[in-house]
Amino acid sequence: MVNSLPPAGFAPVWRVVFAYVLVALGTVAALVVLSVAALVVLSVAAPRLATDEAWGHALIVGAFSILLVFRARSARRGSAGGLRAITVIGCVLLVVNLVEAALPGVFPPWMRIEMVAIAALMLALVLLALRARRAG
Numbered sequence: 001m002v003n004s005l006p007p008a009g010f011a012p013v014w015r016v017v018f019a020y021v022l023v024a025l026g027t028v029a030a031l032v033v034l035s036v037a038a039l040v041v042l043s044v045a046a047p048r049l050a051t052d053e054a055w056g057h058a059l060i061v062g063a064f065s066i067l068l069v070f071r072a073r074s075a076r077r078g079s080a081g082g083l084r085a086i087t088v089i090g091c092v093l094l095v096v097n098l099v100e101a102a103l104p105g106v107f108p109p110w111m112r113i114e115m116v117a118i119a120a121l122m123l124a125l126v127l128l129a130l131r132a133r134r135a136g
Helices: 007-046 052-076 080-102 109-135
Strands: none
Touching: 007 052, 007 080, 007 109, 052 080, 052 109, 080 109
């Protein structure tokens, strides 16, 4: 079949997608814990730790993690389109996270670290996906 990939070369891609999902869900969980357990305290004492921008970023990261899982499942079954989608999503997330991390004063420091970590994961994802495409 023209649109199929060998499943053996996809294992590293799947591991990076899984790592991204863990980081994304960790970000959302951190914001939920911060906001539910200490929203009043943070609003008064340190509102920069739970900003509206941070919430928006966390929700988008969470949505992309779900999308990546579905596309990775498709690619794992041999879909070249799924692997292409993973490559494109990885490139977009790499650039967006680096740009957001560089914006002065928009996000709290802990989230900037998370953004750089996601960018590093996405770089690995893109490189592994490109390698899997060449092997396929």
